[in-house]
Amino acid sequence: MATQPTAATVHQEPTSFWRRYIFSMDHKVIAIQYMITAGLMGIIGLVMSWLMRMPLTWPGESIPIAAKIFPGLFEGGVLRPDAYLAMMTMHGTLMVFFFLTAILLGGFGNLLIPLQCGARDMAFPFVNMLSYWVFLLSCLIMLASLFVTGGAAAAGWTAYPPLSAVAAAVPGSGLGQTLWLIAMAVFIVSSVMGGLNYITTVLNLRTQGMSMMRLPLTVWALFVAAIIGLLAFPALFAGAVLLLLDRHLGTSFYLDHIVVGGQHLAREGGNPLLWQHLFWFLGHPEVYILILPPMGIVSEIIANNARKPIFAYRAMVYSIIAIGFLSFIVWGHHMFVSGMNIWLSAAFTLTTLIIAVPSAVKTFNWLGTLWRGKLRFPTPMLFAIGFVSTFVTGGLTGIFLGNPTIDIQLHDTYFVVAHFHIVMATSAVFGVFAGVYYWFPKMFGRLMSERLGKLHFWLTFLGMYGIFFPMHYLGFMGMPRRYYGFGLLQYLAPDTQAIQLFITISAFITGAAQLLFLYNLVWSLWRGKRAEANPWQANTLEWQAPSPPPHGNWGEHMPVVYRWAYDYSVPGASQDFIPQTVPLEQEPTGEHRRAAVAAPELSGNGEAHRNGG
Amino acid sequence: MQAGSVHGVLFAVAVLVLVGIGVVTIGDQWWWLPPVASIHGATIDALFTVTLVVTGIVFILVHLLLAYFVWRYRARSPQQQAYFYLENRPLEVVYTLVPALTLTSLIAVGTRAWFRIHSSPPAEAMPVRVIGEQFAWRFQYPGADGTLGRFHPRFISEENPFGLDPEDPASHDDIITTELHVPLNRPVVAYINSKDVLHSFFVPALRVKQDAVPGMTTRFWFIPTQTGTYDIPCAELCGQGHYIMRGQMVVESNAAFEAWLAQQPTFSTMVGLSH
Structure with missing residues (x-):
């Protein structure tokens, strides 16, 4: 056990504005920096999803307002097909990596790990600061790719080669795709620096008496998510470097004799499936990086607002660990129809459906925690129980897709879009909202408005179901995803257009409802009710520190x-x-x-x- | 009434309404899979239905419990006490084992069907090569010799846009078309290739989907059971025209199929090979 640094040995409290708020090494400031940056990326990603809805809902129709705001993407008032693919690609990339990963690990990881472990700061404050600035750099590179010739990357967030390997294959596959790969590589560097910090801090800087089995589930979830990230992200880094080599130095990792635009590429011996393996070796653990921290946050908030111990704490810890382990051996379920060996598919089916068991256990444990509680319903609790509902809904559809036989029909249809958006875009985002409402008073010393918060919850909860539940129907009908339009497909029922309209209206309402959240954030910063140290009457350590906690968190004496x-x-x-x-x-x-x-x-x-x- | 507890009631109601909508629209099949037109497709649909019933039960039960608990245990009076309760080992074991066993059964039937679908095609199966390119499908029939000529992108030239090997004698009588015609009730084995990027050969009505991967050949065999014309959308993002990459499959009687095939020119006449 490393001895805790005292107030004197932890880095000095800086006095200048720059050192205190900009180039800060304080985990709380870095957490806020991560949250603001990731939040902005999330807003950009949300606007992109609106743009994507336009040609799907009103095919060929001119939308002058949007065309005026985004002249580069529209032609004759209509979003161009290549711009559609660029928006789709960037929406996925921004939401998965630059919003959710960044806000959950960079934001909540930074905020909660030291405070809930009882540490004065992260183990390596300088590396922590560096992690944020490198993350910001990756954001800027990724955003810059929107403005280059040919537009942003357009090969999907999964960036499958050859589309992403050959500039002539799709408009965004020029400089846009190169910047995408560089931005991802830089992002991974940042996430490795963050991950090392989170893991080391949890292992070494817990305060006296804080055994591992006394850690709140938030820390357990963040800890395991950080381990997953540390072990899985480098695979994508390697994959991205190889793809850059294929693109610029004439190697053939992913390419084998193709003819694009009449041009024969004399590359030999590569295989696009290699990229799919490398990508999903990160890609699937990644979704657990995004769902474990919300699970931890939700566990914390449900226990606190049920005024009951979390049901079966140890089972919760073991299922977090089990999910973390299993998440590494399920990636092939993204590749059932890719041409991968059928025996491999069978093996991945087994592991995929096994990982549903710890997820089910966690769900039952949340229900067990609610049972005979004394339930309060502040906004964080509403988002937490909303998480339980959407996690069940989105998790169950995974059982269809994890079955390779059923996946033959549903793969790459809107059923898949529905599935992962209910888990990622809804459940994981609910975890973020629950966490922000819950810890805002700790971060800023003021409570957020409950009235606005509840309105925000209801619009978002019903709106998210309104957007993503009907996508199952489109998936049943066999509607393929990543399509700019469906005019040619005879087998789709004519009323799909009515469903599209319903989805789009829900999306605009839900998106607009997020303005309430932003307004609430800003309003509460200045006008919110002053929060005492422990407004939720909670047990975990951060509530023993003042709101907001000072530099070094604990004053003279460690808790x-x-x-x-x-x-x-x-x-x-x-x-x-x-x-x-x-x-x-x-x-x-x-x-x-x-x-x-x-x-x-x-x-x-x-x-x-x-x-x- | 405690502050905020009205939201517990509202949440319970909202969850019940949402579950009701889900049960009605899906149970009553308001929007559904296209009518199935292949033998293995019926297996996929049966598995789909079984999985829907199993997950549907869980979906309804968990949401009913959630709604009930949230309504029943909302804080109503200051005297109300939460029940201090840590864990229940037998219950936990049950709710670990029941999902595990259910999932194991689903895996078992799922993988059995998977191996049957991907078994070796019957000897009498008609081979056809499916070639994906930005943004169209082409189909190669073996011709009189019953053998598909060699395909490789390196053979593609202005004179030979199909990529068949002109040196391979088996390719000379091959027939290349832009529509896929297949005879009813006869096994067809599709060998799937791509000239350029990834594509996916998707026939929704026949429950067929298999990626076209440059550099390798994938395979999928099926037996069509309904005559008709079916869309073949591309199901793997392949570029700007992905959404217009759509072919057509015509399932027809054997006589109609043979008559259609006889009208198509052979590879050697199309590219002007001299013998």
């Missing part, structure tokens, strides 16, 4: 932990929550039901859960 994070409504206790810092002599604990608890554990080491076993 000492005597109990787990879920002592809610313990019989015999004086109130329905007991912070982790309250000694066992003062209040009883429910931590180890089957064994008497003796003295508080004074080593913060992971081996300390001697009673938990």
Whole structure:
């Protein structure tokens, strides 16, 4: 166990504005920087999705307002087909990596890991700062690609070669695709720096008494997500470098004798499936990087607002670990119809459906936590139970797609779009919203407006279902994804156009509802009700620090932990929550039901859960 | 009433309404899969239905529980006490094992069907090569010798846009078309290639989908069971014209098929090969 740095040994509190707020090494400031940057990327991605809806809903029709705002993408008032593909590609890329990954790991990881572990800061504050600035650089490169000749990358967020390898294959496959690959590589560098910090901090900087099995589930989820990222992202880095070599130095990793635009490319021996393996070796763990932290956030918020211990804490921890492990061996389910060996497909089917088991266990545990609780419904709780609903809906459709036989029909149709948007765009985003509403008072010392928050929840909850649930119907009918228009397809029922219109209206309402959220953020920063240190009456450590916590978080004395994070409504206790810092002599604990608890554990080491076993 | 607890009631109602909409629209098949037109397609549909029923039950049950708990246990009075409850080992074991066993059964039937669909095609199956290119499908029939001539993009030239090997005698009598005609009730084995980028040979009505990968040949065999004309959209993003890359498959009687095929020129006449 590394000894905790004291207030003196942690980096000095900076005094200049630049050092304090811009080039800051304070994890809380870096968290806010990540959240703002990622949030902006999310807004850009959202606007892109609106643009994509236009030709789908009103094929061939002129939309003068949009054409006026984005003259480069429209022709005769209509979004061009190549611009559609560029928007689609950039929407996926921005949302998956630059919004969700960045806000969950960079934002919530930075904010919560040191505070909930009881550390003064991250293990490597300078690397942490560097991670943010490198991330910002990757954002700028990615955004710059929107303005180059030929437009942004247009080969999909999955960037399958040869489309992404040969400039003549699609308009965006010129400089746009090169910048896409460079931006992704830079992003991965940033995420590795972040990941090393998160893992090291959780392992080494937990405060006295904070054994691993006393960590709140948020930290467990972020910890495992960081490990997944650290191990999976480098595969994509390697893949991106190889693709750059194929594009610019004439290698043949992914190419074998193709003819594009009448031009014969004499490359030999490569195979596009190699990219698919490398991409999805990251790509699938990536979706668990995006869903584990929301699962942790939701667990925390449900326990707090049910005023009950999270049901089956240990099962929750083990399922997080199981998901983390299994996430590495399911990637082939993206490739059932790719030409991959059929035995390999069968193996990936097995692992894919197995990973549904820990996810199911977690869902039942959330229900178990709600059962016989005393449920409060502040906005974070609404988003948390909204998460449970959408996670079930989106998770179940994965059982169709994980079955290779059914996937033959559903692969690359709107059914897939529905599936992953209900899990990623809805559940994971609900986790983000729940987290922002819940920890805003800790970050800024003020509560967000509940009225606006609830309105925001209802519009978003119903709106998201309105957007993505009907996409299942389109998928049933066999509507292929990544299509600019469907005019040629005879087999689609004529009323698909009515469904498209319904989806688009839902999308515009839901998108507009996010303005309420932005307004609430800004309004609450200045006008929000002042928050006390522990407005939710929660147990975890961050609520023992002032709101907002000072530089170094804990003042003179480090917090000492005597109990787990879920002592809610313990019989015999004086109130329905007991912070982790309250000694066992003062209040009883429910931590180890089957064994008497003796003295508080004074080593913060992971081996300390001697009673938990 | 505690502040905010009205939202628990609202949430319960909203969830019930949403589940109701889902159950009605899907249970009543308001929008559905295209009518199936192949033998293995019926298997896929059967599995789809089984999975829909299983997941549907879970979807309804979990949402009913969620709605009930949120409504029933909303904070109503300051005296209300949350029930301190940590875990329940037998219950946890049950709700780990039941999903595990259910999923195992689905895997078992799913992979069995998967291996049957991808088994070796019957000997009498008619071979046809499907060639994807930006943004069209072409189809190569073996001709009188029953053998498909060699295909490779390096043979593509202005005179020979199809990429068949002019040196391969098997290619001379081959027939290249832009429409895919197949006889009813006869196994067809499609060998799928691409000239340029990835494509995916998708016939929604026949439940056929297999990527066309440059540099390798993929295979999918099927038995059409309904006559008709079916769309062949490309299902793998292939460039700016991806959305207009659509071919047509005509399933017809054997006589009609033979008559159609006899009218098509052979490869050697098309590219002017001299013998």
